[in-house]
Amino acid sequence: xxxxxxxxxxxxxxxxxxxxxxxxxxxxxxxxxxxxxxxxxxxxxxxxxxxxxxxxxxxxxxxxxxxxxxxxxxxxxxxxxxxxxxxxxxxxxxxxxxxxxxxxxxxxxxxxx
Amino acid sequence: xxxxxxxxxxxxxxxxxxxxxxxxxxxxxxxxxxxxxxxxxxxxxxxxxxxxxxxxxxxxxxxxxxxxxxxxxxxxxxxxxxxxxxxxxxxxxxxxxxxxxxxxxxxxxxxxxxxxxxx
Numbered sequence: 001x002x003x004x005x006x007x008x009x010x011x012x013x014x015x016x017x018x019x020x021x022x023x024x025x026x027x028x029x030x031x032x033x034x035x036x037x038x039x040x041x042x043x044x045x046x047x048x049x050x051x052x053x054x055x056x057x058x059x060x061x062x063x064x065x066x067x068x069x070x071x072x073x074x075x076x077x078x079x080x081x082x083x084x085x086x087x088x089x090x091x092x093x094x095x096x097x098x099x100x101x102x103x104x105x106x107x108x109x110x111x112x113x
Numbered sequence: 114x115x116x117x118x119x120x121x122x123x124x125x126x127x128x129x130x131x132x133x134x135x136x137x138x139x140x141x142x143x144x145x146x147x148x149x150x151x152x153x154x155x156x157x158x159x160x161x162x163x164x165x166x167x168x169x170x171x172x173x174x175x176x177x178x179x180x181x182x183x184x185x186x187x188x189x190x191x192x193x194x195x196x197x198x199x200x201x202x203x204x205x206x207x208x209x210x211x212x213x214x215x216x217x218x219x220x221x222x223x224x225x226x227x228x229x230x231x232x
Contacts, residue, residue, distance in 0.1 A: 001176075040218045042160075049209055049222035050160065061217065093160060097218040101175040102150075102162040 002027050002096045006105035012113040019081040021108045023094035028074045031098065038098035041070055041079045044107075045090045053092075054079065086112060115140040117210050117223035125204075125230050131197040135210030135223055142191045143168045148213045149193045151184060153206040154225075161206075165213060166193055200230045 037057035042050035054070035121133035164174035
């Protein structure tokens with residue numbers, strides 16, 4: 001299985017500041033034939049299902065604010081939330097869809113400092 | 114707009130079979146190059162992929178659950194279902210159904226349904 005490891009497990013950021021979450025895959029999720037990273041990011045708020053933010057490692061889902069951005073390739077990825085807003089308080093998960101079984105990171109909890 | 118809704122018993126006895134259904138509304142389950150997925154989340158924990166089914170009927174399951182899981186599709190009712198046999202307390206979780214694709218992975222989710230395994 002592809003093991004997805006996120007860091008940190010939690011972070012507290014001041015409103016308007018930047019939050020950075022890292023995700024490392026145990027194996028590359030870059031598919032050489034199309035040069036796409038099969039890596040997504042999800043946001044989950046309490047008592048809600050996860051919401052897709054980013055796919056292909058860096059493509060924002062429709063309707064997602066542009067303060068959310070994804071980067072990275074191969075095995076190392078980053079989700080950046082620029083100018084953190086109160087509504088961004090949530091747990092964020094990275095997810096690989098390169099291989100079966102699909103796997104998720106353990107989650108990173110983002111709070112307001 | 115496509116929406117998904119899980120349904121099924123909220124309480125299952127140990128050793129019995131957990132059965133859930135996901136109803137797809139706002140579009141045909143056979144339209145597009147999608148697959149239909151079950152994912153679960155124990156309280157306060159992370160997400161575990163259970164398995165998926167394509168409209169062709171082809172399935173993939175998580176090896177950790179493979180011997181106990183069956184996912185099926187009913188195109189006439191626009192539903193897909195999950196059966197998990199021989200359940201234990203470790204299967205207690207919120208169960209989500211979701212739509213997946215090779216491009217945008219799981220883009221639409223149901224609200225989730227809590228299933229407790231207890232006698």
